[in-house]
Amino acid sequence: MNNLLVAQSGGPTTAINATLVGVLKGARISDKVDKVFGAKNGIEGAINDNLIDLNELLKDTEALDTLTYTPSSALGSCRYKMKDWREDDEPYKKIIDTFIKHEIKYFIYIGGNDSMDTVNKLAEYCKMNNHDFYIMGAPKTVDNDLNLTDHSPGFGSAAKYIATTISEIERDISVYDIPAVTIVEIMGRNAGWLTAASALARVNGGPGPDLIYLCEKDFDNDKFIQDIKDKLAVKPGVLVTISEGIKYSDGSYVSDSISSGAVDNFGHKYIAGSAKALEQLVRNEIGCKVRAIELNLMQRAAAHIASETDIIESQMLGQKAFDCVVNGVTGKMAAIHRLGDNPYQVEFTAVDVSQVANHEKTVPTDWITPEGNDVTEEMMTYLRPLIMGEVNIKYENGIPKQLRLY
The missing domain is CATH 3.40.50.460 (Phosphofructokinase domain)
Incomplete structure (x- = not known):
C-alpha cells in the first residue's frame, strides 16, 4: 500500500492548483509512491470513493505547467464538516475503506481552517484505531487567517x-x-x-x-x-x-x-x-x-494577475507536504516561516495541525492606526513581498489557457 490520495477543499484561490502541482511533482520523482489519486470534491470524494487517477497527468509536463496557473480547485471542492469520530465514525470508516480499496497509504488535504480540522480529526482517528495511514495538510486561503504560518497560499x-x-x-x-x-x-x-x-x-x-x-x-x-x-x-x-x-x-x-x-x-x-x-x-x-x-x-481566482511569489511558494508547500507525509509525518500542516523582510526570505516547515484547526489569525491591532481607519507601515512591510513578481500566463484564443481535470 504505497499510493497517495490528494484532495482540495474550501473556497477557490488562484494558487491552490499550484500546491496540487507541488504534490504531483514530488510524486513524479519519488520512489515511495506508486500511484496518485485525486478525490473529487474534497473529503466527500474519499467518503464516497469518487476518485480520479492522476498518474497520466504526472507524465505531462505541459499539462502540469498549465495546471499551475489554472485558478480554482481542479479536483473540485466541498463544504463538508466532519463530526468528531467519537460522535459519528461512519464517514471515517468509509474513508478507511476507500484507502484500503485503492491501496492508499498517504493522504494530503489542501485547504483552509475547516480542512485542517478534517486533517486533525482524521489523523487522530487513524492513530487511536491503529490504522497505518499518514495524513498531512497543505494550507490554502485568501483570507490569510491560518495559524502558525506566516501567510497562506492564495x-x-x-x-x-x-x-x-x-x-x-x-x-x-x-x-x-x-x-x-x-x-x-x-x-x-x-x-x-x-x-x-x-x-x-x-x-x-x-x-x-x-x-x-x-x-x-x-x-x-x-x-x-x-x-x-x-x-x-x-x-x-x-x-x-x-x-x-x-x-x-x-x-x-x-x-x-x-x-x-x-x-x-x-x-x-x-x-x-x-x-x-x-x-x-x-x-x-x-x-x-x-x-x-x-x-x-x-x-479569489484572478490568475491573470497572480503573484509569482505566491505561485512559487504554493508549489513549495505542496512539495513540503509530500516530503513530510511519505517520510512518516502525520497530523501536521506544511507552513511558511518568514526569516526576514530585507531581503525577503522564508523557510518551509511543518506545524502541528491541531494548533491550526479552529484557530484564527487576525490582523494585529497595532498594525491598524489608532483612528481605526487605515493601516500602519508595519502592515505594509509585511504585505509588500507577497505580491512581487508576475507569472507567464499562456493565452489561447485571446484568454488565459486553463486545464480541467473533469
Missing part, C-alpha cells in the same frame, strides 16, 4: 488583485470634481488581511484608498460619517475600503440590516452586503453621490 495573489483593482478604481473616480464616495467591500469575516492589502495601491505613489476599515476594530457609524466629511472637505472623490465582516461594538454585523440571516454548513452567517448598507447610510447622512462595489468572487 493570499498574495488576491492581495495583488485587490491592490491593482483599487488603484484602477482610484484613477476612475479621480476624474470628477463633484462630491462622491465609493465604498469597496473586500472579503474577510473576522480577519481583515485582504482589506489591508488595498493599501498596496499606494506603493507606486498613488493615493490608494482614503479610508480603510478592518473587521478587527469595532465600527462606528457616526465616526465613519465624520471621517467621510473630513475627506470630502479636502477632495471631491473619496475611496473607502471595508472588510465584509465589519461589525459594531455589540457584535452585530454592519450587513445585518440587509442580510437574510442564512448560514452555511459550518454555521457561518452570510455577511456580504456591508458596502450596500453603508452606501445607504452615506446617502441619508451626507446626500452626495455614493456607490457600493462588492469585489466578491473576483478577488
